[in-house]
Amino acid sequence: MTAQRTPDTESPRTLVTVPDRAALATLGYDERRRALDTYVRQELGRLLGIDPHQVDTQAKTMNSLGVGSIAGMELQYRIESALHVQLNLQRVLLANSAAELIDCLTRQLGPDTVNSPCGFGESV
Numbered sequence: 001m002t003a004q005r006t007p008d009t010e011s012p013r014t015l016v017t018v019p020d021r022a023a024l025a026t027l028g029y030d031e032r033r034r035a036l037d038t039y040v041r042q043e044l045g046r047l048l049g050i051d052p053h054q055v056d057t058q059a060k061t062m063n064s065l066g067v068g069s070i071a072g073m074e075l076q077y078r079i080e081s082a083l084h085v086q087l088n089l090q091r092v093l094l095a096n097s098a099a100e101l102i103d104c105l106t107r108q109l110g111p112d113t114v115n116s117p118c119g120f121g122e123s124v
Contacts, residue, residue, distance in 0.1 A: 015042075016039070016042040016043055016046055016078075016082075017038070017039065017042065018039060018082040018083070019035045019036065019039055019083075021083055021084060021109060024036070024109045024110075025109060025110060025111045026111070029106060029110065032106050032109065032110065033102060033103070033106040036102050036105045036106050036109070037057060037099075037102050038052075039082075040057065040079075040098055040101060040102050040105070041053070041055045041057060041098075043075060043078055043079065044057075044065065044067070044075070044098060047067070047071055047074060047075055047078075048065065048066050048067075048071075055098065056097075056098075057097060057098035057099045057102060058097055058098075058099050059097065060097060060098075061094075061095065061096055061097060062092060062093055062094075062095045062097075062098060062101075063093065065098065067092075067093065068093075069089075069093065072089055072092050072093045073089060075092065076089050076092055079105070083105065083109065085105065085108050085109065087101075
């Protein structure tokens with residue numbers, strides 16, 4: 001895992017730890033999902049200016065979390081750049097919860113997966 005600090009204009013709590021893609025592939029599904037849940041919470045917390053532990057990944061839609069089109073594009077860019085995956089922006093924005101994004105990433109970054117864009121219900 002590598003740590004990336006965002007620009008100095010953001011608060012110190014914006015430290016985001018990016019999981020290593022190769023290491024993720026060696027983890028079991030549950031462990032990989034936990035690592036990605038932590039990462040996505042950190043990215044959403046940084047984006048929304050809140051503590052990652054306050055990000056509700058289960059009950060709130062991405063829109064109700066405060067992720068609109070511009071924030072969604074930034075989230076998409078950051079995750080794609082960090083994890084070398086493809087995300088479908090429309091599906092990210094319309095997701096029923098951040099958990100859908102996390103589940104998709106968990107499948108996409110497993111040992112036996114095809115690197116296709118997540119489109120909820122199959123791959124975000």
